[in-house]
Amino acid sequence: MKQLRIKKTAIILSIITLLTAGASALDLSLHLYPVYEAPLNNFMNKAGGFGGNVGIDIAPVSLRGRDKIFISGEFTYSVYPVEGLGIQSLFDGALGLGYNFRINDRFAVFPEVYAGLWSFNTSDAANIQSASGLVFGGRVGGEFYLGPAFSLSAFGGFKTYYTRPSPFMNNFELGIGIRYSLSRGLFSSNKISMEENEVEPLFPVFFSHYSDNPFGHFTFVNNEENDIYDVEVSILVDSFMITPYIIYQAPQVGRGDSFEVSACALFNENILELIQPKSSDLEVTVTYYSIGKKQTSTYNIPVTALSRNSMTWEDDRRAAAFVSGRDATAQRFARLVKTAVRNNLRKDIPENVQYAAAIFGALKAFGINYVVDPSSAFTDNVGTAAVDFLQFPYQTLLYHGGDCDDLTILNCSLLEALGIETAFITVPGHIYMAFDSGLSADKIGSVRKGYYIVAEGKLWVPVEITLSQDTFSLAWSYGAREWRKAGENAALIPLKNAWSLYLPISVPDSDVNIDMPSQDILIKHFTEARYY
Structure with a gap:
């Protein structure tokens, strides 16, 4: 029983x-x-x-x-x-x-x-x-x-x-x-399921980068009772996009099969106006044909766009997006300095080196200071996904200071505005800059040993920009010593190479009024400059 x-x-x-x-x-x-x-x-x-x-x-x-x-x-x-x-x-x-x-x-x-x-x-x-x-x-x-x-x-x-x-x-x-x-x-039962989704925060400074580089990934499964055809996936973030952006197309997906989609997007420049994080809906739409009838499935996924000054240091080249010779304030500053000193150039020093010294002296006279930000430091964030706050060139000029990454961005932008190629130098826990001396690599035997970096057929001058209130010669020699000391752990990243991945941008309100040092002061600092 x-x-x-x-x-x-x-x-x-x-x-x-x-x-x-x-x-x-x-x-x-x-x-x-x-x-x-x-x-x-x-x-x-x-x-x-x-x-x-x-x-x-x-x-x-x-x-x-x-x-x-x-x-x-x-x-x-x-x-x-x-x-x-x-x-x-x-x-x-x-x-x-x-x-x-x-x-x-x-x-x-x-x-x-x-x-x-x-x-x-x-x-x-x-x-x-x-x-x-x-x-x-x-x-x-x-x-x-x-x-x-x-x-x-x-x-x-x-x-x-x-x-x-x-x-x-x-x-x-x-x-x-x-x-x-x-x-x-009648009830339009959804037969395409989203099994997985991973969406990263959006960094406005990389808005053009996202057209070819994904910020999210989705996995879908075809739960229809048949194969589906002409499958298309598009996304739309209404706040920062004009029209949906197609991110996936497939002629056929088998019954029960899954397919993975990477999320790229064509964001407009409105995203650069964000000074605070903003949450929005990422609308993901899947359209397909099932036994001859068009079907649509839509999913809304929360996404956060961070402030335009936000960045992570997972890739040091990302900071190149903040470097722009078209920054209105930086461009005006650089041109005024060049105009002030161009009649006092020496013939025995490469022109690029002299203009770099003039910019360094002008920033010193302007009152640029190195300021350590304990909550947003390259030392703490390098190689991590922690969000850092980077200043655009006009902001560093407006605030009269910044940390090592801010001063690097500013100095590179000023020299790029004069047509001088620049580069990032990264050593463990620190970032600073270098510029093209204008000398080719085959001139290495005619210059002072240990003061130049040979790369890409050029001689680069390393400058420790945190010594902003010292002399140009000290900043040069200190930058060269840091490079030698770091050895294989040091890296030189030419901006033109980094820009192939992270395009430079200039925010809409970068044209601000600043009080420039007088021409006499600019000339005084320039003529007093020492080069070793």
Whole structure:
């Protein structure tokens, strides 16, 4: 007895598990079948009948991904034109159980059995009293899918109207009809699922970089019961984009297959106006064709755009985006310095070196100071995903100071505004700058040993920009010593190379008023400059 209870419990649990597993695939549909019925006995066997079958099909369980076990509730009304007796009618209602076996994307076959009740009204002409009883039957048919929701059906079957002592009538039936899935047609069940999504914060300074470099990744799964075609994925961040940007296209994705998508975008320059982080919705839209019908799935994912001064040091080259010779304030500063000193240039010193010394002296006279920011330091953030705050050139001039990365960005921008190529120098825990001396690498034997860096066929001058209130010669010698001391751990990153990945940008409000040192002071600092 105990074993019997255990078996019953196991059977019940198995059924519950099966139904639960298929609950997500629940499909509710309507069918309408015009039917021809051929009586095999009874007084109506000389004339066929015609009827209409309407019903509801519920498929709570899916097997093999797209086969369905379905339960049907149906009602049939049949009429039989009998010679000499007029039109005879018969009603029946039944519950059925069937299995829809999907052969491919378009075709399926199904067997079904059903049982219910039937009723025949009194026929005075045939001298037959009303009758009723049980109805049993079965049918086998095929379906052709016109789309995800519509299908055409054709079937044949046998039905018996049972009474005692013998059946009232046995029928052979043929039918055609349509089936409409309410789940797919009206409720638009989403069949493309987003299994994974990873979206990084947006850095406004890299807005052009994101057109080819992803800031997020998505994984989708095709849960349709068939292959899908002309798959397209687009994204839109309404605050910073004009139109959706297509990030993925595929001619076909198989049933049950997953596909990965990388999120790139064409952001507009409005994103550069952010001075505080802003949260927005990233709208991801998937469009595709399923059995000839266009389908759309949309997902909204939160994304945060950080302030325009934000950056991480996972790649030191990223800081190149802040260096711009087109920064209006930096450009004006550099040109005023060049105009002031150009008539005092020496012939025995490379021109690039003299202009760099003039810029260094002008910044000293202007009052630029090295300020350590303990909450935003290159030393703490280098090589990490921690968000740092970097100043644009005009901001460092406006604030009269910054940390090592801010001063590096400013000095590089000022020299780039004069057409002098610059580079970042990174050593463990620190960043500073170098500039092209104007001498080719083959001149290394004619210059002071240890004071230049040979790279890309040029001689570069390293300058420790944090010594902003000391002399140019000290900043040069100190920068050269840091390079030698770091050895293999030092790296020189020419800005023109870094810009191939991270384009320089200039923010809209970079043109600010600053009080420049007088021309006499600029000339004084320039003529007092020493070069070693």
